[in-house]
Amino acid sequence: MRWETALIRLAELQARLLELTSAQPDEWLYRQFHPDLSPLGWHLAHCVFIEAHWIKACLLDLAVPTELDELYFPDRAPKARRGARLPLRDTLLAWSQAQQAEHRALLANGPLSHPLAQDAYIVRFLCEHHAQHLETMRMALAQAQYQKSPDNAPNDLPPALATVTHSAKSSQRPTWLPGSGISLRQGHYRIGSTESVFDNEQPQRDVRLNGCRIARRPVTNGEYLMFIEAGMYQRPREWSAPGREWLARSGAQAPGLWRRRDGAWRQIGPDGMQALQPEAPVCGLSWFEAETFARWAGGRLPHEYEWEAALRTGGMASVGQVWEWCANRFHPYPGFRSFPYAGYSTPWFDGRHYVLRGGSRYSEEILRGCASFRNFHTPEKRYLFSGCRLAYDA
């Protein structure tokens, strides 16, 4: 990518981080809306700090004060302590804006000679890094909205019975129409990317797939309602052993971003609460819910390679509406080498993280609908903008 193009993109993402943070009430910059999510102010400052690390310290060999390391390197600062240690609003915003401008100025004179500057690599990496933090900030905002909008009918029918008459619906399952999906023939498919800034998408290679059918679109709210109305949250025996344990522990009765108001389901997003749209992709699922739903519907989750092959084959609709949980765990491709730092992927090849593909409607455009991009999270998370897609053996 041209250096100038990468710089324009970086400036856009910097501005978006600053705008999103500035738009929040004071107290919201410091609050942790979920134990696994950092305060909004921390995300902004972390992104600024990471820019300084790569541009000043690594590329230009400039001295960078080390006293911020303890707060803004994620592995050094426990999430619960981040809010209390952040500077006050005005200082935080002014510092961020000034640092961002300084970083742009340092890059403005053209490509630097450092190897990491080749093809604007580190600038592109920063853009993709910031884009992911922006989405996490939107997840935190959705949690804020969730807390602001409690269910308003506590003595209402239990959730499984709340929407329509239960008995008529309970035996219904989404019907898979043979031939309606994308047919992936047995054969070899290209996986990974040579252009991606991320180490975990490389090296690119061909893998052999057995062939499968994969739905053209993600599972919808309407289809997921059938799963709820069939009483699946009340039937632990239909879940896998770890799924059952999660179900008991979480007390879940519906997707993590659903609320019940006036006897009907609503969807929570970063901007507030909306009526649940039956045709829209279901959003806010844990991997356990996605996996159990797929089995109940007579199918399974796709392996991430099947997902990638199907996207490249064409015909997959609504990509970029929700992240889609895949069947498999996050793992290194054969010949994996970590860059630009070991912490981006390597710690998460721990057997606990599952892959998500696609991108959500709250993802920045540069992340959305990319064939090779691999997101990864632990399976109990349900504050993500996450859904799923059905696959079937051929």
Ligand code: AVJ
């Ligand atoms: C790949 C989205 C799980 O946000 O924790 C951001 C990306 N890595 N800064 C995360 C990331 C370092 C990562 N996810």
Ligand code: FE
């Ligand atoms: Fe980060």
